[in-house]
Amino acid sequence: AVSLGVAQCQETLRTALAMGADRAILVQTDAExxxxxxxxxxxxxxxxxQPRLVILGKQAIDDDCNQTGQMLAALLGWPQGTFASKVAVGDGAVTVTREVDGGLETVELALPAVVSADLRLNEPRYASLPNIMKAKKKPLETVSPADLGVDxxxxxxxxxxxxxxxxQAGIKVADVASLVDKLKNEARVI
Structure with a gap:
């Protein structure tokens, strides 16, 4: 599990560790x-x-940009699946299903790939007390952007x-004739 931000992000990473992640990395910075x-x-x-599959959230809660997953895929030159509501990893490929206006769209991507997750992808498991205690002992590496060579x-x-x-507040009209009169003479839309 990876997070970028201030030191308090460690709490979120510890939660990810308690939910089953093996280890975590925090890229710690106070920069916006x-x-x-x-x-x-x-x-x-x-x-x-060197992961074969990178799964990100679809968008951040602070700026709602929905750009990071797409930018990462472009920088890596990897295929991407966005807004995933279902992911199935196969032999050398991943099948991603997402909801679109007309139903469902399914794409198959060669691995390695980048996938951004919709909230319907899964129901996160709850962290049990024993797993919360184990999470405190799991490795959480902290690096700076400079360590990664990133500005x-x-x-x-x-x-x-x-x-x-x-x-402006709307007005009530008595009947259809009054409405047509106001639309014609005041609003001048008909």
Whole structure:
């Protein structure tokens, strides 16, 4: 299991260890992490660790960007399956199913591959007390972005965040004739 961020991310990694991960890596930084920086750090870890399948969340909860998985696949030159609701690993390939407007779409990717997971992919198991205790003894490696040779300096600057303007209240009309009159004479839409 891998996480990038501040020291408190260790808690999340310990939870992953208690749920069954064998070991964890924290890329510790106080910098504001943007999707490209995360993808570059993950690329460095993938090159070091040599996994055959990388599974990521579909999007971050802070910025909702939904870009890291796609950027990682592009940087690695690997195939990608996004929004996976079902994953089946076979001999040298992985089959990924995702929900689309018209039903389900299934693709087969040659391994190694990158997959981003939808919330319907699985129901996470609960961490039992014995597993929580065992997780404290499992290895959790901490590295810095510099250790990986990655520059995580933000490339984008948020200039402003603002709420949309308040909508004007609607009005009630007595009948259809009044509605047609208002649409024709006041709104001038018909």
């Amino acid at each position: 992490l943007q999707p490209l920086a995360v993808a570059k750090a993950l690329k460095a870890l993938v090159e070091k660790e 995580v300096a933000p490339r984008l600057e948020t200039l402003k965040v603002a709420e949309p303007a308040k909508r």
